[in-house]
Amino acid sequence: MIKHSWKQSFSAYTRPQVMGMAFLGFSAGLPFLLVFSTLSAWLRDTGVTLSVIGFFSWVGLTYSIKVIWAPVVDRLPLPFLTRLLGKRRSWMLLAQVGISAGLMTLAELNPQVQIEFIAATAVWIAFCSATQDIVIDAYRIEAIAPEYQAAMAAMYVFGYRVALLVSGAGAFYIAEYIGWNAAYSAMALCMFVGIVATLLSSEPRHKQDKQTIKLESKVETALGVQAHKGALQRLSAWFSDAVISPFADFFIRNGKMAIWILALIALYKMSDITMGVMANPFYLDIGFSKKEIADISKVFGFFMTIFGAALGGVLVLRYGLMKPLLLGAVLVASTNLLFVLLARSEPNISLLAIVISADNLSGGIATSVFIAYLSSLTNSAYTATQYALFSSLMTLPAKLMGGFSGLIVDSYGYAMFFLYASSVGLPAIILVLVLMRLQQPVDKAL
Known part of the structure; x- marks a missing residue:
């Protein structure tokens, strides 16, 4: 990978493809909360029982199994649309129109008498959203040179986070003053941000060597x-x-390093996701109000995540992939130790701001660098399929481990839990060092 000067590294964010990823990231992030927490709030607000609302969490399985139909997205041309827009943009547009239509359908339904239709529509939206994720990931990898992937990821994270604010707080505000149906109609119209971005984007070149x-x-x-x-x-x-x-x-391409790479993919986000499961309950249990948590996480959390992601993109351009990848793993494991300090202290809003800022900064760096690393592992002939596999492997083991978080807190307390969450980040650090060592002979040969 070509290493750039600091000026060249920062100027990556002025490239049209990089700036365009913010709008596609917005399109990817918008549907997520609308079939999860925002939808749960609407259902509860209209008197739906908690047991029924709990069943709606199964909608999320759609995102975890997207690798099943990723090969279809990778290989199957769409009649007329593929000839008009190309391989990636045709599927992207179809998925976005499907999401918008699904949200508009939800806006016409009544949870009190049409709960089955709402469930079916939520599954449809999640399916279209997961399909859009497959295509946007493939487009991001193919649209620009590998060294800019972390910058592309940073802009994607920025757009995604803005979309979460719109589909979370924004939908709540509309629901409060006008109604839930109006909120979902507004969200359906917001999908036109992604549709316009797709139409204005250039189709990447596709070649099979x-x-x-x-x-x-x-x-x-x-x-x-x-x-x-x-x-x-x-x-x-x-x-x-x-x-x-x-x-x-x-x-075949990775040889003996393949197993080490797959292990790293499975373990890199382990520390971050394990800790994240207990973060909000922890803040509440040690005495912070919901308003304090929201204010700090919205202001410090949002901006520090965006800054961290952008910094990760710059570091990859300046130093290549592996050193920033190691830095991200070390920072995520280290910042979890700050939560031990928070658990041992009296509630202090300044300390909370520092801890959340450090956690989101390290998470932002690690996320953009790791996305760039995963992107570098794909073959352009199988971009969608391979990246869908990597992204599923990236989250599934960590989510399974996260399920035991409550048991550890109940048995040993929050301080020991955060020590544990930090320690599960050590294998990722070791694996990055192993891969750096294994790659040295290759780099010298080149």
Whole structure:
């Protein structure tokens, strides 16, 4: 990766593709809360029971299994739209129109008598939203050179965070003064930000190199598939090329480092996500009011996350990928130790601001750098499929571990829990150091 001067690194944010990611990030972030916490608030506000609201959390499974249909998005052209807009923008537009239509449908429903239709519509919106995530991730990776991926990720995070404010606080304000149906109608109109951004974007170039074609041919031969013999054989050949070849490609390209890389992907966000599960209950339990938590997290949390993400993009351009990746892992594990200090102290609003600022700054750096790292691992022939796999692997183990957080707090208290959350970040630090060492012979050879 080419290393840039500080001036060149900061100027990355003036590139049209980088600036455009803010609008696509907004489009990706807008539907998320509208099928989760904002929808739960609407349902509760209209008298829906907590047990029914709890079932709506299953809508989130859609985001966790998006890797299942990512190969379809990667390979299947859409009639008319693909010829008009190209491979990525056609799917992006279709997903955005689907989200907007779903939100507009929700705005016409009554939770008291149409709860089944609301559930089905929420699943539809989540499916379209997860599909949009697949395409935007692929577009982001293909639209610009690898060294700018952290900057692209930073702008994506910025747009996503703004969208969370709009679909969270913004929807609540509209619901308070006009009504929930009006709030969802307004959110459906906000999706036009993403639609316009898609129409104004340029389609990335797509090329399948000779090595990829050769790999797919070898996999087909190994499976005994012949694409020119019958419909079933053609379908089998498509499955081989779209689903099996992306996995084979990853292991062939990375060789003995593949297992280490997959382990790092699974563990890098472990410390951050584990701690995040208990953050808000912790703030409340040690005596901070909901207003104090909201004020600090909205002001300090929002801006420090954006600043951290932007700084991560600059660091990647200046120093390459691995050193900032190591820095992010160290910072996330270290800042969790500040929560031990907060747990041992009397409620202090200044200390809360410092801790939240440090936590969000480190999280922002780690997020943008890690997204850039994951992007660098993909093959342009299988961008959507491979990145969907990486993003699922990135969150699933951490979420499973996070489920035990409450048991640790109940048994040992918050201070010991945060020590534990910090310690689970150590494997990620070690794995980054191992990969840096393994890559040294490659770098010297180059």
